[in-house]
Amino acid sequence: MNRERAVDVFLSHITKRYGRILANDGVTVALKPGRIHGLLGENGAGKSTLMRVLAGHILCDEGFIEVDGVRHAGLTPGAAMGLGIGILSQDPLDFPPLAAWENFALGGPPRTRKQARDRLAELSESLGFSLRPDEPVERFTVAERQQLELARLMDADVRLLILDEPTTGISPEQKDILFGILRNFAANKGRIVILVTHKLPEAEELCHEVLVMRRGRLVGSFEPPYDAGLLLETMFGPEAAKAATEPEITGQAAMAAIRVREAAAPQKAQAPALAELADAAFSDEKSALPPVSLSLRPGEVVGVAGVAGGGQELFLRGLAGLARIRSGRYVLGGADMRGQGMAAFSRAGVHFLPASRMEEGLFPGLSLADHARLGFPRETGDLRDLFTRRFVDRFHVPNQPTAPASSLSGGNQQRLLLSLIPDDTRLLVAESPTRGLDVASCVQVWEHLHALAAKGTAVVFSSEDLDEILARSGRILVFFNRRLTADTPAAGQTVRGLGRHMTGRAAHSATKSPA
Amino acid sequence: MKSPSPASINILSALGLALAATLAVLFFAGAPPLTTLTVLFGGGLNSTASLLKTFSSFIPLFLCATALLATYAAGLWNIGVEGQITLGAVFAAGFLRLPDPGSFPPALALILALTAAFAGGALWALLAGALRVYGRVHEIFSGLGLNFAATGVTLWLILGPWKRAGMASLSGTEPLPEAFRLPGFAGKPASMAGLVLAVAAFALVVWLLRRTTWGLKLAAVRQNLKAARLMGLSPGRRMLQAMALCGGLAGLAGGLLVTGLYHRLIPSISGNFGYTAILAVLMVSLAPSFVPVACFFFAVLLAGAVQLPMALELDSSLSGVIQGVLVLAFLAAGRMGIGGKLGGKLGGKPGGRLEGRLTGDTT
Amino acid sequence: MDVLAATLAAVLFAGAPLALAALGETLSERAGVINLSVDGTILFSAMTAFVVAQGTGDAWTGMLGGALAGAFVAGVLALVGLWLRAPILAVGFILTLLCRDLAYFLGHAHARQPGPDLGVWTIPVVSDIPFLGTVIGRQSPVVFLSIVAMVAASFFLRRTRAGLHLRAAGESPKAAFARGIPVERLKVLYCLVGGAFSGLAGAAYSLGVKPGWGHPQGAEGAGWIALAIVIFGGWRPSRVVLGAYFFALIQVMGIHLQDFLPGLSSTLFQIAPFPVMILTLLFINIRRSGRFRDAVQQIPLLGRLAGKPPVGAPGALAGVLDQDAA
Structure with missing residues (x-):
């Protein structure tokens, strides 16, 4: 060729x-x-x-x-x-536990370990990457994994x-x-x-x-x-x-956005905190965050930004009661939640909306009506009635109570999940709530989340889309390298500014910003 | 003429496949195929006595298969049924060995003994369940290990603390007094009470799984553990409950074996019923309505196989071979989609390349 | 000293078939296939190997027969579980029960009969060295076979291109497919190879460690131990083999202790490895848990022992046998 x-x-x-x-x-x-x-x-x-x-x-x-x-x-x-023809996939299609050089060599021509490492070093140099050849790829950031894939494609x-x-x-x-x-x-x-x-x-x-x-x-x-x-x-x-x-300009959404910003305004700061983290350190099986301190007020909409693997994922899960609290305190509605299980968090009014909707949120083989039955166990009345009233009329879930959840499109999956959020939720933690959704679904998600916030629910969400974070939240948290690097009102923030916090260069670039 | 339904084509092709494989095995063993099969199937059906023998296998088998429906509903691989039967037997025998058993009326003593059997089996299952839920040890390993451990416990009791006066023998403990034996059937130890209990248990379990919120919660846990946790369904607790129910029913089967069949504790009292029940449940692919049929069929094979060594100098394990071959054939036929609907429902064309897995989303 | 050497020799001997079976399962699982049929495969191939050896009069032909029998069972697993995509855990489990009964049925006529075995190899110079000679100088060929298999499997996985492809297929089948690696074909191949190893393990029992065929054969349950050893050894050949020796040590100790505690039945010692199996799995899972690592890191000296998070299951199997706590 x-x-x-x-x-x-x-x-x-x-x-x-x-x-x-x-x-x-x-x-x-x-x-x-x-x-x-x-x-x-x-x-x-x-x-x-x-x-x-x-x-x-x-x-x-x-x-x-x-x-x-x-x-x-x-x-x-x-x-x-x-x-x-080579493709760099959206989710890196690589082999996390394998060393970088092994990832590099796979699928390529036969090479010894030394040849592969040399070639990788050579390509990295010419592309301006610094990739550690013997490190397993699972310890790389998403950007580094992408660079490794690029180097491999260039090599091919x-x-x-x-x-x-x-x-x-x-x-x-x-x-x-x-x-x-x-x-x-x-x-x-x-x-x-x-x-x-x-x-x-x-x-x-x-x-x-x-x-x-x-x-x-x-x-x-x-x-x-x-x-x-x-x-x-x-x-x-x-x-x-x-x-x-122009999401802010459409009637309802505009009102919601204004309320969101107001809730973040200083004069509201005196409102009693809904949740209080005092040096709370979250851990899961693979990683740990250093202690975080902050408080959340009712009605706040907080956007959480960070590059993939930056620590915001674990923070959200910790907030929702899905990660262990190693040390410190997490006070929710007056009670310390440390050591409490998911059930206690639910009772305290915490609800989690996962990003992988089918994998973590829904039961593929169970019918939509079964989801309603599981989600509202205390509902004594006619289940069909609840389903029609809430799921279909209010949230536009398809009116097919016997259809399995696996038949739903992404947007309808999220609609089903939205209708399962109890109305009296006090803290909603949403992981990339609009990932992969079409525009109409995105609009619906935000209308509902803002409506909840207007009624006093604190909403904490993450997104890979900085524009979304800037447009939808009243307050922004940024994570870099497993640390909370910024906690700021959304007003006045820019994509570039957030980006600097996300890569830990905020202080650095501030010194040379006159240029 | 109506064309046969897809399901019946599946069943027929599975049976054909299984028959062919069985004949191949018989050929290898140098056994006369027709005579062997006649002994095997006739041995459990051809007389009242052999029918009663079939029923005495059917009762524990059916109870254990019923028990397994609960754990399968929760997505648990409970292969510890053998041990749970054994512990049920140990608890029942232990209760009836309590000093001064005459202070209870025999009927009450028997009821209490069976309750103890239920508790024993449930306890053993809960051990495996706790290892899974709190210790992350897969129930396949804990269940299997506990099966062997249960055998150890029985042997220790039979040869140690519970040995017959003056001699320790592998033939078992001192037989129970007449009063503590479940009434037999036509002079044979096939207890009517056991059959009634098994049928009642089956009805109860099917009702629980199909009609109650608890059953729905188990299905949710099976479908998606993570989502069940998020929805506050406490999947760990549900799993433990399913294990306890399953173990309890298996233990009950063990109690029935002691009070209704052997009238004492013997080594390997579980008699492979636990494993056979797993096969029976797998064969009908967890469709509860066919569980009794599969169990009865397997019980016929078990009863017939006992006669093989005497009649033809063949090992009685042939019944296990046929059971295994049948279940595999049913799984295979279901996947080959000969019958269309079932194959299609279970998904995927066979042997396709990874395509299906690479196409998770259509963005 | 002599006792120690003899014990070590006995451990190497008793651990050899366990090591072979666990190595086979390691290869299979690293490629993304869980083969639960190991226990039945061992019995079936033990029977086949014995019958073949008896028929031909040559124990090594018997070994070959055992390996082929193991590969045959794995072939059925591949056919139904991989090609037809029936649930592979169920198929493996059914096969384990089926093969056990099949072994007893087909082997009925050959039970309790004399037959050839693999004997003992005496290594010329080594056997004269005092301690080492006892441990390894005069040993059954299966001991050497298991050691060679460990070194070969370890080298293959770590150092060869084919080994890299195997690991890639097992870690991320999607990514491997996207790079043109024939994932499904590799899975079938290493399923068969793993089955052949289990077959060798079975043959090692009936022609070496527990010679002959009978009902019950002494090897019952060994396959389940081997499956647990794979997890215990973190899917790494060298550690897997160490795990096999650990369990062999328990069995050997059981035989020794019988002399001191005659009141306890020998059968009780035969079942001892199974509770130990559960405890080892419990131990490694607790060690893997974040809660444990947090706790240990509070203590200065122990903190270092906790070290890096241990290696988990191959990506394609994650959560199948070492699932998250509920």
Whole structure:
């Protein structure tokens, strides 16, 4: 294979079905050498499916892929790599307990340990990474794992590099480094980059061409200068686009946002604390946080930011009663919760909304009505009535009480989980409450969370999306390297500012900020 | 003509598969196939006496299979049933050895002995359950280890503290006085009381699992342990409850073996009923309504197999071979999807590459 | 001194089949396949090995027969559990019961008969060295086989490309698939290899450690111990083999203690390893728990002993046999 030649890739009428869902519906794309293509679309639009077909991870039901003029009805991962197609997956597809050099060598040509380590060092040097070759990858940050994967793909000399939501879980600065590398990569030898994202600014910043997918179809292709309004409308459709761009301005949400900010205002600080952490140190099986002290007031909406593995995950779980309290105190409603089980936290009015909804929140094989029965055990009346009133009418869960939870889409899973939150919840801990949801579902989630806050529930949530944190919370906590590095009102904060806290450079950059 | 239903095609293909495998085994052993199968199936059915023998195996088997429905409902792999039967037997025998047993009316003494058996089995199961819930020891290992430990306890009692006057013998403890034996059936030790208890237990367990919130909670624990914890269902406590119920019923079976069949404590009193019950429950893939059928079928095999050494100089373990082959055949037929619906429901085409696992979300 | 040497020799001897079976299961589990049929496989292959050795008059042909029998059982597991994707724990468990009964049924005619065994190898120079000679100089071939198997398995997993692929498939099947590693094929392959090791273990019993065939064969329950040893040894060959010797030591001690405590039945000593098995699993799980590490780290000296969090199960098996507490 002549890797010096510009690559020429054409996807024709790619169709992929998952049961009743048409993930890709006859997508045809020609990719042009030397360009960075943005692939935009909201969650569930079919972007990842298309890219996995291209990388050989899944087979399409119809259509073909043409590379350098040769038709392929379907690719395997090995065949795709052979053609020079490599993908950097959204969740790093690596081997956490294996050493970095082993991760690097897997799937590549046969090499001795020394050869692999040398090659990895060489590539790291040229890319500006510092990766410890003998360390197991599970001790790496998400950014480092991504860098290791990039080094591996560069080593395989890929000509078409796919990146699926690469900026999730890394800081804005790490993003800048990554984008620099991508620009260099595409500028060389007519290679192609595809950046899959649902974030418009990223595409605008980096891409020579933007392709938009919606509901499994390719619905538009744009070149700079980009018209943001038009792009959004293509992504979401005219109605939802408005909600996606200006969440604060839609009636209810606007009121909620104002209340959220008010709750964080200093004059409300005298309100008695709902929860008080005094040097509380959380631990789980694998890791531990140093002691944290803070208090939460009723009605507060607190956004928690941090790069993946920064410690915010454990903090949220600790707050919800799912991690041990090693030392210190966690006073909730007047009682110290240290050593208490989940049941005690529930009685104290704590509720946890997990990010992996099906894995941690729902019972795949049980019916929706069964979920209602389990969630409201004290409900003595007719269960059907409760289901219709609360689940269907109020939260728009599908009116199929006997359907199993496994049949629900992501949005409906979250609707079911929302309807299971008791109305008298005093502290709601939500882990990435909008991850993977379409715009309409996101709006519904936030309407409900803000409504709860308006009635006095303290809401603590995490998100990988700093914009979401800035837009939705009244107060922001930032974690870096397992420490709480910032606890600040949301007003006046910027994405860049939060990013600096997330990478521990806040103090450092403050000194040179005049420049 | 109506075409046969998918389920019946599955059952037929499983039976065919199992028959073929059994014939292959018989061929290897050099046994005459037809005669062997006649002895095996006829031995448990061809006379009143052999029917009663079949029933005396059916009762403990059915009770244990019923017991297992509770733990399977909670997603627990309770393979410690053998030990739980044994401890039930030990507790029942122990109670009836208490000094001055005559102070109770015999009927009350028997009821109390069976209650003790229930408690003994539940205790042994709770030990495995606690190891799982608090010690994270998988119930497969704790259950199995406790089976061996229970055997040890029995042997120690029979050869030590409870040995027969003047001699320690592996033939068991001193037989129970007549008054403490459950009434037999037509002079044979197949107790009607045991059958009634087993059927009642089955009805109770099925009702609990299907109709009560407790049953729903067990199903929730089985479906998703993490979610059950988040929803405040206290999965640990549910698991312990399921284990206790299961162990209790298995212990009851042990108590019935002591008071109704052997009339004393003997080594290996559990007689493989625990393991056989697991096979029976697996064969009908946890569909409770077929549990009695599977148990009866296995009981016929057990009763027939006892006659193999005498009639044909074959080892009685043939019944276990056929049971194992049958269960495997049922699992395989269910997965091959010959019958369409069942195969489809259980999911996945066979042998496909990892595709299914790589397509978790469709973002 | 002599007693110690003799004890060590006995431990190496009694631990050899356990080590073989546990090594096989280690390979299988590292590739992502839990084979619960080990106990039945050992009995079935012990019977096969004995019958083959008896028929051919050659114990080593019997060993080969045992290995093939083990691979055959693993093949059934692969067919039903991997290819047809029936629940693999259930299939393994059924196979364990099935193979046990099958062994007794098919072996009925060969029970309690004389047959060849593997005998003893005398290592020329070593056997003359005082202490070492007793321990390792005159030993059954199965002892050497188990040691060679440990070194080979350890080297294979750590140092070879194929070993890396095995670990990759077991750690993250998805990632391995995405890199073009034939995960399903590797799982079947190492399931068969693991089965063959269990088969060798069975043969090691009937042709070496507990020679002959009978009902019951002395090896009953060994497979379950081997399964627990794999967890105990943290899925690492060297530690797994140490675990096998630990359990062999308990058995050997039992035989010794019988002389001192004649009141207790020998059967009681035979079951002793099982409560110990539960306790060892309990011990390693407590040691793994964060609560324990927190507590230990409060104490200055012990804190160091706690060290790094111990290695868990291969990624593909995480939570199957060492699940989270409820």
